[in-house]
Amino acid sequence: MLLSIVLPLLNEEENIPLLYKELKEVLNSMEEEHEIIFIDDGSTDTSLKLLQDLQKEDSGVVVVSFRKNFGQTAAMSAGFDYARGDVIITMDADLQNDPHDIPMLISKIREGYDVVTGWRFERKDKFISRRLPSIIANKIISSTTGVSLHDYGCTLKAFRKEVIKNVKLYGEMHRFIPAIASGMGISFTEVKVNHRPRRFGTSKYGISRTIRVILDLMTVKFLLSYSTRPIQIFGLIGLSSGGLGFLMALIMTFQRQFFGVPLSDRPLLFLAVLLMFIGVQFITMGLLAELQARTYHESQNKPIYFVRNVFRKGQKPDNDDSV
Numbered sequence: 593m594l595l596s597i598v599l600p601l602l603n604e605e606e607n608i609p610l611l612y613k614e615l616k617e618v619l620n621s622m623e624e625e626h627e628i629i630f631i632d633d634g635s636t637d638t639s640l641k642l643l644q645d646l647q648k649e650d651s652g653v654v655v656v657s658f659r660k661n662f663g664q665t666a667a668m669s670a671g672f673d674y675a676r677g678d679v680i681i682t683m684d685a686d687l688q689n690d691p692h693d694i695p696m697l698i699s700k701i702r703e704g705y706d707v708v709t710g711w712r713f714e715r716k717d718k719f720i721s722r723r724l725p726s727i728i729a730n731k732i733i734s735s736t737t738g739v740s741l742h743d744y745g746c747t748l749k750a751f752r753k754e755v756i757k758n759v760k761l762y763g764e765m766h767r768f769i770p771a772i773a774s775g776m777g778i779s780f781t782e783v784k785v786n787h788r789p790r791r792f793g794t795s796k797y798g799i800s801r802t803i804r805v806i807l808d809l810m811t812v813k814f815l816l817s818y819s820t821r822p823i824q825i826f827g828l829i830g831l832s833s834g835g836l837g838f839l840m841a842l843i844m845t846f847q848r849q850f851f852g853v854p855l856s857d858r859p860l861l862f863l864a865v866l867l868m869f870i871g872v873q874f875i876t877m878g879l880l881a882e883l884q885a886r887t888y889h890e891s892q893n894k895p896i897y898f899v900r901n902v903f904r905k906g907q908k909p910d911n912d913d914s915v
Contacts, residue, residue, distance in 0.1 A: 595619070595626040596677030600667030601685035606792035611687055612646055612653075617914070622698070630685070631671050634661035665766040672756050679791040682751045688716070689748040690786035706755045706778035707770050709741060710748035710785035717789075726732035729805060736813050741782055744768065747786050751905065757858045763808045775816050776868040783836035822885055826878030834871020840864035 603609070612628070616705045632655065640657055647653045656670050668682060679701050683689045687756065693710065700708040714856045717723055726745050733739040744767045751769075755778050757767060770780055818825045841864040847853040855861050 593626050594677040594679075595622075595694075596667065596671075596675035597626065597628045597694075598631070598671030598680060598682045599629065599685045600633055600664050600671065600673060600682075601630045601635065602633045602661060603635045604639045604685045604792075605635075605639045605642060606644075607687050608642045608683055609640060609703060611685055611691075614687075615691045616650075616832060618694055622695055623704070624698075627652050627654055628672050629656065629674055629676065631659045631667040633663070633667045634658045638784060663762045663764070665764055668766045669761045672759075675753070678753050679750055680753060680756055682747050684747045685713065686790055688788050688790055689746075689790075692784075692787060693748060693785040694718035694750075696785075697748070698781060701752065701780055703748050704779065705781045706752045707773055707780035708750040709743070709770055709782050710746040711741070711743040711782050712746050712787035713742075715743075715779040715787050717787075733768070733771065733809055736809055737768070737816060739771040739773070739774045739780075741770060743782070746785065746787075747848070763811070764804045765808050765812065766803070768808065768812045771812055771816065801910030820885060821861045823875075823878035826874045826881060830871040830876075830878065832871075833867045837864045837867025837871060838867075840867070 597619070599611075604611075615628060619628075625800060628650075630646075630653065632643060633639045637742060640655075643653075643655045643657075647655045654674060656674055658667070658670075669680075671682070681696065683691070689710070695889055697708045697710070713724055715726075719885075726743070728907060730742060730744050733744050747766075749769070750899075755773055755776065756769070759772055761769070763774065774780070790828060815824075842861055844853070844855060844858065844864065848855055
């Protein structure tokens with residue numbers, strides 16, 4: 593089995609030597625073939641120089657250098673693109689994730705899970721600025737996506753290659769990978785992992801990311817539930833709005849015809865007309881979204897289903913993903 597360790601980083605010059613040494617100790621003790629992929633996300637310190645030196649000394653090190661800072665999601669996506677491993681493990685490069693947890697993740701993959709995600713059970717971060725927003729976000733994400741995890745923000749995760757290669761990431765969606773992959777029908781589990789305080793450098797996260805995470809969560813929810821049938825959400829809103837407006841207009845028409853109630857001074861008439869127009873707009877939007885969804889899937893030959901194995905009489909599974 594080939595392991596690919598994917599490490600996005602930005603300005604971690606003090607952490608890189610210690611991280612590499614610790615990683616090699618753990619990986620060599622496992623006696624598994626491995627590669628370590630560092631993605632330099634536009635560092636302005638000596639991080640890239642240190643990585644280049646490591647690559648010259650160790651042929652198992654791969655260095656991907658970005659032209660500028662594109663963000664952690666883009667860095668992870670690049671790592672997945674360049675990874676050759678049967679199992680891909682993601683980690684932060686700030687030494688807060690413990691490399692000694694890697695064997696535990698691999699053991700869970702061997703049990704048959706497609707995705708194993710870490711849970712920083714005893715997180716070593718400030719409560720108000722980091723842990724409290726994370727707790728709230730994890731509950732919102734779990735309830736919205738239907739994929740219940742204690743710690744969506746933990747970068748330490750393990751993926752089977754055939755799962756992660758079918759996941760496309762944009763925005764800040766790297767934290768939603770388990771939820772996105774759940775649409776493929778994967779099996780996943782969560783394990784408690786060690787979390788260490790940051791020794792060098794500064795955190796790249798802050799409260800400002802909350803708004804972007806919320807917007808991406810809306811995107812993920814839509815992709816999970818309605819990406820292949822958008823008319824069902826837009827049409828439902830349109831029918832509800834239009835139906836309510838039509839019912840209000842019908843009642844007012846009945847009142848005008850049989851009870852002589854004037855319509856000229858009734859704001860409800862304008863509301864009824866507005867609701868009907870909104871209903872028509874939402875239904876039209878749903879139909880346009882249906883056309884766009886078909887273009888999206890058909891132009892890229894993007895599947896609307898994912899197969900684990902195909903069993904035929906007298907043959908081994910066509911797509912044996914055992915590790």
